[in-house]
Amino acid sequence: MLTIAQTRAALFDPQDCTDSADALALLDAVFDPLVRRVGPGRFVAGLAEDWVQEDARRTLFRLRPGAVFHDGTACDAAAVAASLMRMADPAVGATLGAPGVWAQYLAGCEVEVVNSRTLRLVTTRDIADILDIVSAGAVMAPAALAAESMAGRWIGTGPWRLVSADEAGVEMAPVRAGLPGLRWLGIAEAEGRLGALQAGTADIATRVGEAAGFAGADVVDPTAIICLLNAARGPCADGRVRKALAMAIDRAAMIAAVTQGAADPLVGFVSERHFGFDPAAPGVAFDPAGARALLAEAGYAGGLALIADWPTRLPDEAPVLLPVLQAQLAAVGVTLTARIEPDRVRYAERVRASDIADLCLFDSSPLSTFRVLAEKIDSRVAGSWWLGYRNPAIEALIDQARVVTDMAAREALYRRCYRLLQDDPAWLTFYTHRRVAASRGKLAFRDDGVLDIRTITGA
Numbered sequence: 001m002l003t004i005a006q007t008r009a010a011l012f013d014p015q016d017c018t019d020s021a022d023a024l025a026l027l028d029a030v031f032d033p034l035v036r037r038v039g040p041g042r043f044v045a046g047l048a049e050d051w052v053q054e055d056a057r058r059t060l061f062r063l064r065p066g067a068v069f070h071d072g073t074a075c076d077a078a079a080v081a082a083s084l085m086r087m088a089d090p091a092v093g094a095t096l097g098a099p100g101v102w103a104q105y106l107a108g109c110e111v112e113v114v115n116s117r118t119l120r121l122v123t124t125r126d127i128a129d130i131l132d133i134v135s136a137g138a139v140m141a142p143a144a145l146a147a148e149s150m151a152g153r154w155i156g157t158g159p160w161r162l163v164s165a166d167e168a169g170v171e172m173a174p175v176r177a178g179l180p181g182l183r184w185l186g187i188a189e190a191e192g193r194l195g196a197l198q199a200g201t202a203d204i205a206t207r208v209g210e211a212a213g214f215a216g217a218d219v220v221d222p223t224a225i226i227c228l229l230n231a232a233r234g235p236c237a238d239g240r241v242r243k244a245l246a247m248a249i250d251r252a253a254m255i256a257a258v259t260q261g262a263a264d265p266l267v268g269f270v271s272e273r274h275f276g277f278d279p280a281a282p283g284v285a286f287d288p289a290g291a292r293a294l295l296a297e298a299g300y301a302g303g304l305a306l307i308a309d310w311p312t313r314l315p316d317e318a319p320v321l322l323p324v325l326q327a328q329l330a331a332v333g334v335t336l337t338a339r340i341e342p343d344r345v346r347y348a349e350r351v352r353a354s355d356i357a358d359l360c361l362f363d364s365s366p367l368s369t370f371r372v373l374a375e376k377i378d379s380r381v382a383g384s385w386w387l388g389y390r391n392p393a394i395e396a397l398i399d400q401a402r403v404v405t406d407m408a409a410r411e412a413l414y415r416r417c418y419r420l421l422q423d424d425p426a427w428l429t430f431y432t433h434r435r436v437a438a439s440r441g442k443l444a445f446r447d448d449g450v451l452d453i454r455t456i457t458g459a
Contacts, residue, residue: 002180004451005193005202009169009186011150011162014138015086017093017101019223019365021206022186024450029172029182030070031138031156034061034080035131037367039447041275041407043131047075047139047157053405056126059134063117069141070161070175077119081111083139084121096314096348098384104374105133126402128410129370136368159459179457197438204439206451211438221433221449222273224266224364225315227308227325228351228376228427232388234358235304239424244294245359246284246425248332249325255431257324258317263431269364269372269421271432273447276369276414284422284429291332303333307357310338311347318361321430352384359428367448369414373398377417377426389426 006022014031018024034048048061067075086092088106095101108124123130141155154162160172160182172182185202187193190209196202197214206219229236229245236242251265267283270276295304306329311318326336339357341347351360362385366372375383378398379390394417401413437443437451444455453459 001183002204002453002457003183003185003196003202004453005185005187005196005205006451007186007188007193007207009184011154011165011170013092013094013150014140014144014153014156015083015092015102017095017098017136019367019448021221021448021450024448025453026170026184027138028158028446028450029160029453030154030158030162031140032067032158033137033139034134037132037135037448040273040277041411043135046135047080051131053128053130054120056128056403056405057123058120059130060114060118060120063119065117067157069144069157070155071141071143073141073143075139075141075157076116077113078116079142080139081113081119082142082145084109084111084134084137086140086145087137096345098348098352101384102133102137104381104383105130127370128402128405129368132368132370159454159457179459182453194438197440203441204437204443204451204456206437207435208438209436211436214438214440215443216439217437217443217445219435219437219445219449220264220273221435222271222365222367223449224271224432225263225317225321225430226266226362226364226427227359227430228356228362228385228387229359229389229425230354230356230387231390231426232354235298235300235306236358237388238298240294240298241300241304242425242427243284243423244291244298244332245329245334246428247287247291247294248329248334249284249428249430250286250328251431252286254321254324254328258321259431259433262434262436264434266429266431267422268418269377269426269429270369270418274367274369274372276411276418278415278418281415281419281422284425288332295333300333303335305335305337306359308336308338309347309350309356309360310340311344311361312340312342314344315361315363321361351387354387356387362427369417370401373401373414373417377421391420391424391426394420 008022033046035043036046049064051061087102090100090103093102110122112120144153144155147153163171169185193205194208197205255263376385404410444452
């Protein structure tokens with residue numbers, strides 16, 4: 001038995017939209033998607049052994065032979081089609097504060113079963129980045145699609161099957177010989193996770209503060225810590241103010257004060273692990289004098305007062321980050337007052353309803369650049385986390401990217417978006433975390449910071 005201590009270990013709907021590393025580690029053990037993302041713009045076979053994008057609306061998938069769900073049902077094209085259609089249901093795919101995330105892209109789609117091993121997904125709109133969407137979709141057994149119990153939904157084709165789940169954690173058994181069983185422990189505090197490792201009740205502990213005496217790994221968490229800016233009304237509707245605020249951020253000092261150095265500065269709207277990140281783009285430089293000059297040009301030479309909506313967790317360093325940001329903005333003449341919201345679900349719902357003052361602390365977690373642009377940037381979509389930003393030049397590039405199935409050409413379009421969003425920021429970017437994991441044996445992590453239990457065990 002291999003025991004993993006992580007922040008949380010609990011069941012959820014397998015087709016929820018989640019970027020939680022803890023949740024994704026559980027999913028990866030039990031389920032397979034059609035394709036797997038292995039890096040920016042890079043996908044490898046999952047249940048589909050190969051695929052062809054016929055155009056920006058039609059993708060043909062050929063399934064690997066012999067795949068079987070844990071209940072013995074064959075994982076054929078009809079079963080995969082049914083799972084995709086559930087994913088397209090607006091009642092499925094919730095994330096914190098936003099229901100039906102996948103329906104934004106899949107609602108109204110058709111899935112044609114060509115034969116037992118081949119299916120064609122046809123979307124109602126051009127989505128050249130369709131692999132971003134299907135790579136996030138757990139393929140569930142037909143019996144699991146309508147299951148009333150949460151445990152009943154956890155029937156996949158992965159190397160492990162669900163045995164039990166309770167308040168202490170989740171237990172899984174291997175579906176073939178040679179693999180260990182898995183026990184996932186949910187331990188909220190880093191000290192508790194490290195203590196379980198030290199006591200021998202865990203073999204792997206994620207997100208610990210140190211790894212002395214154990215095999216350790218410095219894991220990049222691509223979740224971006226940012227402040228969304230209200231570009232619909234108030235001072236932040238002025239691009240000069242948004243740019244000035246971005247120039248006022250000393251990311252190195254912020255990282256040292258808030259994370260004790262355990263983070264990487266985020267100099268663009270997405271990280272280096274995103275498709276379309278441009279390493280040649282310099283980012284918005286820390287320039288207090290330039291920030292003050294831009295504020296004066298915008299009519300705030302005498303100072304600017306802003307109100308920030310602020311959670312108490314998610315990100316959990318929110319209480320520590322607030323005074324650091326206040327001090328940095330004060331240095332350029334901006335007074336920042338916070339409205340604290342302790343209810344994190346209510347906070348997300350307020351942001352989704354655009355019920356914020358001038359700015360709000362948030363995180364941007366999708367590794368899909370396409371989704372970030374659609375859900376936060378494109379004014380015509382006005383997605384869940386869009387706050388009034390409009391840039392016709394960027395939207396023209398988005399339109400082009402939607403129809404370009406050539407990866408290199410689409411990457412070039414996203415790099416142009418990346419540069420334009422440095423000139424005209426939609427929000428303030430701060431950093432991405434680096435986390436320490438420790439183990440009694442082997443450690444491996446995916447590109448998205450998720451524990452790679454398949455590589456660790458040889459599955």
